[in-house]
Amino acid sequence: MKLPDRLQFIANAHAKQKRTGASLAGKVCVITGTTSGVGYAAAKYFSKDTAKIVMVCRNREKGERVKSELHSLSGIEPDMILADFHSLEEVRRAAGEILAICPRIDILINNAGVFSTRLLLNEEGIDTMLAVNHLASFLMTRLLIPRMAESAPARIIQVNSEGHRFSKFIYDDLQWKHHRYSGYRSYGSSKTAQLLTVWKFDQLLSGTGITITAMHPGAVKSNIGRSSGLLYSLFSKAFITPFLKDPIISAQALHYLAAAPELETVSGYYFNLTTEELPANHASLGSSLIEETWKISSSLVGLPEDLADYDV
Numbered sequence: 001m002k003l004p005d006r007l008q009f010i011a012n013a014h015a016k017q018k019r020t021g022a023s024l025a026g027k028v029c030v031i032t033g034t035t036s037g038v039g040y041a042a043a044k045y046f047s048k049d050t051a052k053i054v055m056v057c058r059n060r061e062k063g064e065r066v067k068s069e070l071h072s073l074s075g076i077e078p079d080m081i082l083a084d085f086h087s088l089e090e091v092r093r094a095a096g097e098i099l100a101i102c103p104r105i106d107i108l109i110n111n112a113g114v115f116s117t118r119l120l121l122n123e124e125g126i127d128t129m130l131a132v133n134h135l136a137s138f139l140m141t142r143l144l145i146p147r148m149a150e151s152a153p154a155r156i157i158q159v160n161s162e163g164h165r166f167s168k169f170i171y172d173d174l175q176w177k178h179h180r181y182s183g184y185r186s187y188g189s190s191k192t193a194q195l196l197t198v199w200k201f202d203q204l205l206s207g208t209g210i211t212i213t214a215m216h217p218g219a220v221k222s223n224i225g226r227s228s229g230l231l232y233s234l235f236s237k238a239f240i241t242p243f244l245k246d247p248i249i250s251a252q253a254l255h256y257l258a259a260a261p262e263l264e265t266v267s268g269y270y271f272n273l274t275t276e277e278l279p280a281n282h283a284s285l286g287s288s289l290i291e292e293t294w295k296i297s298s299s300l301v302g303l304p305e306d307l308a309d310y311d312v
């Protein structure tokens with residue numbers, strides 16, 4: 001039985017996944033959030049394929065452990081950049097450090113993300129889920145685009161989530177003063193915001209040789225949600241974790257999206273692992289919501305709306 005388009009994501013979770021024989025050997029791959037879950041699995045998988053990894057992580061100790069593991073897998077020393085994405089200033093600094101050490105960038109995977117049942121505001125008073133899941137990846141992408149354009153063909157992959165279906169982007173109440181907060185709504189709002197900017201990035205990157213796609217990495221075992229408190233942890237352990245898969249499937253999907261020659265010019269799409277899928281907000285394609293989200297995101301990260309001519 002064929003499901004309606006908006007429920008197709010249920011069937012896609014069980015679809016046969018695509019793989020590529022193409023290699024990322026020697027490609028410079030910037031991956032955020034490499035210390036755990038999806039990002040850790042991807043960094044290891046890409047290292048086995050002898051890609052050069054630039055890890056962006058917030059915890060030095062964990063980062064050093066992963067760095068030496070990646071080194072032993074590939075024989076290539078990864079670079080490690082430290083930044084806590086709660087702070088946009090740290091994202092900006094991290095981007096500057098990446099540009100200083102990377103004369104070229106072939107692949108950018110914005111993976112770092114959080115889920116929390118509790119509302120936490122960062123120093124700028126922004127919901128940290130919006131800051132980490134959307135604004136950090138938005139700012140990082142914008143700051144690395146000029147170098148990626150020089151390195152084209154290049155690919156940007158935003159690790160999004162089927163959780164974008166939980167909520168529209170709540171752009172008029174970033175501190176949840178007038179909307180009832182829930183972790184799922186905030187997570188959904190942040191992922192929807194990220195998706196809406198992917199459509200705009202795709203328009204603006206046309207002709208640059210850079211592609212941008214968003215993907216759901218599967219429902220996999222990771223540390224996400226760990227900061228949500230005891231009740232959520234117990235619930236998650238009992239009712240969610242037993243159904244989760246190994247994050248190797250996320251790593252293999254990211255490898256396909258990053259390396260497959262048939263995707264070299266494919267941009268502006270949402271994938272459930274490796275299956276192209278209609279996201280929840282596809283109806284807003286071309287609508288003013290995309291423009292509004294772009295405008296708000298640019299203003300929150302302190303960049304002009306135009307992609308051209310800004311300093312890192």
Ligand SMILES: NC(=O)c1ccc[n+]([C@@H]2O[C@H](COP(=O)([O-])OP(=O)(O)OC[C@H]3O[C@@H](n4cnc5c(N)ncnc54)[C@H](OP(=O)(O)O)[C@@H]3O)[C@@H](O)[C@H]2O)c1
Pocket residue numbers: 032033034035036037038039057058059062083084085086111112113114132159160161162163216217218219220221222223224225
């Ligand atoms: N797991 C799933 O089933 C699933 C499903 C859909 C989408 N996703 C998405 O997949 C991505 C990765 O999540 P995951 O499941 O692999 O979770 P995870 O195991 O918690 O890994 C998240 C990574 O992001 C890093 N990170 C978190 N907050 C950060 C911050 N403030 N600054 C810098 N780095 C930070 C973490 O660093 P630490 O190790 O220091 O905490 C870790 O390396 C997220 O974007 C998530 O929304 C996951």
